[in-house]
Structures are given as structure tokens and as C-alpha cells.
Amino acid sequence: MGGMKPGPEFDRIRTFVAAVGAPAPELDLPPGDDAAVLRPLDGERIVLSSDVSVEGVHFRRAWLRWEAIGYRAAAAALSDLAAMAARPIGVLVSLMVPPETDQGTLASLGEGLGVCLRRHEAGLLGGDLALAPAGVAIDVMAVGACRSPVTRAGARAGDEVWVSGAVGGAASAVRAWERSMEPDPRARAAFERPPARLAEAVWLRERVRLTALIDLSDGVAGDARQIAAASEMRLVIDLDQVPLAPVLVEYADRDAALRLALAGGDDYELLLCCEPGGIEAVRPEFGTEFGLPLTRVGRVEDGAGVVWVSARGATLPPELDGYDHFTSGSAR
Numbered sequence: 001m002g003g004m005k006p007g008p009e010f011d012r013i014r015t016f017v018a019a020v021g022a023p024a025p026e027l028d029l030p031p032g033d034d035a036a037v038l039r040p041l042d043g044e045r046i047v048l049s050s051d052v053s054v055e056g057v058h059f060r061r062a063w064l065r066w067e068a069i070g071y072r073a074a075a076a077a078l079s080d081l082a083a084m085a086a087r088p089i090g091v092l093v094s095l096m097v098p099p100e101t102d103q104g105t106l107a108s109l110g111e112g113l114g115v116c117l118r119r120h121e122a123g124l125l126g127g128d129l130a131l132a133p134a135g136v137a138i139d140v141m142a143v144g145a146c147r148s149p150v151t152r153a154g155a156r157a158g159d160e161v162w163v164s165g166a167v168g169g170a171a172s173a174v175r176a177w178e179r180s181m182e183p184d185p186r187a188r189a190a191f192e193r194p195p196a197r198l199a200e201a202v203w204l205r206e207r208v209r210l211t212a213l214i215d216l217s218d219g220v221a222g223d224a225r226q227i228a229a230a231s232e233m234r235l236v237i238d239l240d241q242v243p244l245a246p247v248l249v250e251y252a253d254r255d256a257a258l259r260l261a262l263a264g265g266d267d268y269e270l271l272l273c274c275e276p277g278g279i280e281a282v283r284p285e286f287g288t289e290f291g292l293p294l295t296r297v298g299r300v301e302d303g304a305g306v307v308w309v310s311a312r313g314a315t316l317p318p319e320l321d322g323y324d325h326f327t328s329g330s331a332r
Contacts, residue, residue, distance in 0.1 A: 012310040018110070049080035051142070055135040063177050066105055068192040070112030070138070072094035074215065077140035078120055079196040079268045083215040084151070085146035085205035088198055089121050093127035094139040101136070108136070120198050155212035155231035155273040161298035162279050164197055164270040167220055168257065169245030171264020182249045194268040200290055201270055206279060207282050212273040220297075224306045227273065234303030235273075239310040243295040273300055 020164070053059060053073040074091060079087050093113065095106070117123060125143060132194060169317030173183035183191070197215070212231055214223045220242065228235045244261050251257035272279075283294050 009062040014229040015280040018107075041145050044147050045149065047081055047084050047086040047140045047143075047146055047149055049077060050141045051080060052137060052140065054137045063094040064192060065112075066108035067112035067115075069136075070109040070114075070118045071193060072112075073138040073140050073193075074113045074116035074122075075194040075196040075268060077142040078116070078122060078198060079194065079217065080197045081142050081144035081167070082196055082201040082268075082270065083213055084144070084146060085201040085213060086146035086149055086198075087202055087208065088122035089143045089145055090123035090125040090128075091117065091143065092141040094130070094141075095127070096130045096132040096137040096139075098132055098136070113140075116196070120196060136201075138228045146202075146205075147280040148205070150201075150210045150272075152212050152214050152227045152230035154210075155227055155233050155235070155298055155300045157233065157302050158276060159211050159273040159300040160196055160279065160296055161224075161235055161237065161300060162270075162274065163216070163220070163243060163295050163297050164200060164272075165195065165267070165292055166243040166245040167216060167267045167269060168248040168261030168264060170194065170266035171219075171260045172245065172247050174264065174266070175260060187243070187247045190245060191266060194266060196268055199271050200286075200292065203286065204270075204272070204279075204282070204287065208274050208278040210272055210274050210278075213263035213272050216267040216269045216271050217265055219261075219263045219267075220271065221306065222265070223271050226306055227271065227296050231273075231300070233300050234305055234306070234307060235298055235300055237298040237311060239308055241295060241297045243293065243297075272286050307332055 051073070053076065055061070058076075059069050061069075077091060078088055090172075091113075095109070096105070106127070114124070116279055122142075148151065169187050173187035173191040176187065178185040180190075201213065214228045216223050220237070224235045224237060227233075239258060242261060244257055248257040248261055268273060279294055279296070285290070286294055
């Protein structure tokens with residue numbers, strides 16, 4: 001950063017970068033030049049993704065502290081690398097902030113972002129700071145590497161469908177805030193600190209033939225449809241097997257809990273397809289390694305779209321879908 005000239009803008013950049021405190025080992029130059037320079041990656045393929053967090057759409061200041069907003073922005077972007085089973089290298093962060101944003105706010109954003117990066121052994125590669133007329137937007141480009149990325153398009157008839165962890169906790173928090181209520185602490189934690197299953201995805205790719213993979217950012221319903229469309233297959237999801245977050249298990253109306261879990265989004269768990277028996281063989285070791293359950297929730301068959309089944313018969317509407325920015329009215 002020594003090459004940056006003095007002045008209000010660059011003072012803010014220095015404050016933010018120092019607060020992040022997460023250098024990338026592959027980075028040949030520290031942040032401060034016009035572009036990042038990475039060392040050769042020994043045959044791995046570069047994996048890139050970009051994710052933007054916009055005030056009023058993805059977060060509200062009344063809901064979260066700036067540290068949590070920074071953490072969520074980084075986790076959402078890194079989770080896209082998990083969706084390809086790629087290891088993280090680092091992120092480029094572009095901040096758009098209104099003129100009243102002070103250095104304390106930038107430091108808090110940077111601290112939250114840095115906690116997430118260090119947790120996943122990723123670094124800050126660089127970025128930009130720009131003035132916005134109103135509201136804050138955080139654009140995070142994630143950079144990763146992988147010899148054999150997993151896509152959404154490989155699911156085949158007979159494959160099993162699995163989910164990591166549990167779903168619906170973050171959506172429960174949003175539902176509470178929308179009703180001017182304080183969320184259950186477990187739901188708040190799920191929303192503030194999304195998991196980004198990077199190590200878990202890489203671990204599974206090295207031991208199981210994964211045929212399709214996606215991170216659950218827009219809800220099981222919407223993301224299952226993504227795999228079905230990309231693979232030109234039908235996913236059959238057993239509603240009785242969907243692992244609900246503990247806060248939703250306590251709902252008196254299971255159908256209402258399921259609707260929230262399947263369509264709410266922001267879980268950032270893994271939804272994956274694999275050949276029969278692949279996950280079952282490694283599930284005990286996975287649980288020991290990560291303290292996280294893997295649940296078989298369905299199968300892949302010839303056809304199109306997503307079909308919901310249960311022992312009681314399908315009770316949810318076939319048009320159930322995940323979060324969509326252009327049809328959903330609330331912030332998330």
C-alpha cells in the first residue's frame with residue numbers, strides 16, 4: 001500500500017485493507033497497485049465468481065452490524081467457489097459508499113470481511129472504492145483454483161441427491177425482521193455467518209465422484225431447478241428428508257416450515273448429486289472431519305424440473321421456487 005498517495009480516498013482504502021488483514025499466499029504483490037499478480041498455479045484451472053451485496057436488497061442496516069455485513073458479503077462470494085469444489089485463493093472487493101461513510105464504518109466492514117477470509121484461508125487481492133449517491137454496495141470477486149471443477153450440468157438418471165447441514169435458518173431470521181420481531185439467536189447466527197462450505201466441497205470431490213453441485217443461495221427449490229435445467233434431468237425431492245434448521249423443526253406447522261426452508265435462500269449449504277453409494281461410503285468420515293451431517297433428499301431421473309414427494313403425498317405446490325431478485329420484494 002506504500003505506493004498509494006495521501007488523501008481522503010486513499011486513507012479510507014488503507015483503513016479498509018488494514019482492517020481486513022488477510023494476505024493471499026499466491027499474491028506476488030500486496031494490494032495497492034493497479035492489478036493483482038498471482039504466482040503460477042501448477043496446472044490448476046482458475047475459477048472466478050462475482051457476488052454483490054446491495055443495501056436494501058441483501059441487507060438492511062437495522063438488521064446487522066457492519067462487521068456482519070462484511071462477513072456475509074465475503075461468504076456469499078466464496079460460496080460460489082464451493083459450488084465448483086474449488087479451493088479459494090482470495091477476493092477483489094469493490095466498495096460503493098455514500099459520502100457520509102466514515103473510516104470507522106470501513107474498518108468494521110473490513111474486519112468482518114477479514115474474519116471470513118481468514119476462516120477459509122483466502123486473502124484480499126485488491127479492489128476499488130467509489131462514491132455512491134445513497135446506500136452501500138459491496139461487490140466481491142472470488143478467485144479460486146481447481147484441477148477438475150464440478151458443474152451443475154452432470155447429473156444423470158439414477159444419481160442420488162444430497163444436502164449438507166440444515167436449511168431454513170437464515171430465512172427464519174428474515175421472516176422475523178420483516179414482521180418487526182427479533183429473530184431467534186440461532187436464526188440470526190445463520191443469517192449473519194453463512195457457512196461457505198469450501199473445505200467440505202473439496203474434501204468430497206477428492207473422495208466421491210460428484211456429478212453436479214451447487215450452493216444453496218436461493219433456496220433448495222430454486223437451486224434444485226438450476227441443476228435440473230443444466231443437466232436436462234428431473235430431480236425428485238423427498239420432503240420428509242429435507243433437513244430443517246433447528247429453529248424450523250420447532251414450528252407447529254411443518255408445511256409452513258418447509259415452504260420457508262425450500263424457498264427462503266441464504267443457507268449456503270451444498271446441494272449435490274453423485275453416483276449411488278458414493279456419499280454413503282464416506283459419510284461417517286465426513287461427519288467426524290467436519291461435524292456436519294449429509295442427508296440424502298432425493299434422486300435424479302429422466303425428465304425435467306423438480307418433483308416433490310412425501311409419505312403423505314406432495315403437499316407443496318409444484319410452482320414452488322427459490323428467491324428471485326426481480327419477483328421478490330423483500331431484502332435478503
